[in-house]
Amino acid sequence: xxxxxxxxxxxxxxxxxxxxxxxxxxxxxxxxxxxxxxxxxxxxxxxxxxxxxxxxxxxxxxxxxxxxxxxxxxxxxxxxxxxxxxxxxxxxxxxxxxxxxxxxxxxxxxxxxxxxxxxxxxxxxxxxxxxxxx
Numbered sequence: 001x002x003x004x005x006x007x008x009x010x011x012x013x014x015x016x017x018x019x020x021x022x023x024x025x026x027x028x029x030x031x032x033x034x035x036x037x038x039x040x041x042x043x044x045x046x047x048x049x050x051x052x053x054x055x056x057x058x059x060x061x062x063x064x065x066x067x068x069x070x071x072x073x074x075x076x077x078x079x080x081x082x083x084x085x086x087x088x089x090x091x092x093x094x095x096x097x098x099x100x101x102x103x104x105x106x107x108x109x110x111x112x113x114x115x116x117x118x119x120x121x122x123x124x125x126x127x128x129x130x131x132x133x134x
Contacts, residue, residue: 003109004081005091005102007121010114013103015079019053030079035063039070046076053103056084065097072098088116 004011019030022037030051031042042049052071054064068080082094083103094102104112 001106002103005117009118035061039067049078051079053081053083056082056086059085059087068098088112091117091120
């Protein structure tokens with residue numbers, strides 16, 4: 001069972017529609033993207049996609065952050081979810097790059113409890129750019 005992390009903490013996954021690989025996806029279905037995917041493959045299709053879930057195969061693999069940023073710059077306004085090996089320390093970066101939420105396993109939630117994630121939920125006010133402007 002997956003746990004969804006948002007700025008409000010842990011929640012159950014409320015997505016009950018299919019999530020398909022990009023090559024199997026059709027209009028109106030959520031898409032799973034590998035970290036090696038070029039977001040430009042979705043050009044022209046973004047208005048018809050309700051959710052995109054980007055895989056993080058390793059916490060050291062930051063390609064998913066770049067994908068999220070590119071999708072938002074391309075105009076994607078749907079739900080954007082990071083899935084896999086995203087750790088609490090990376091939550092602020094995930095939110096800043098465009099993710100709405102992070103999907104983690106129960107095992108990861110045990111190692112990094114909700115309080116670790118909530119500590120970083122004030123991501124908008126606690127970045128170096130804000131400190132420089134202040």
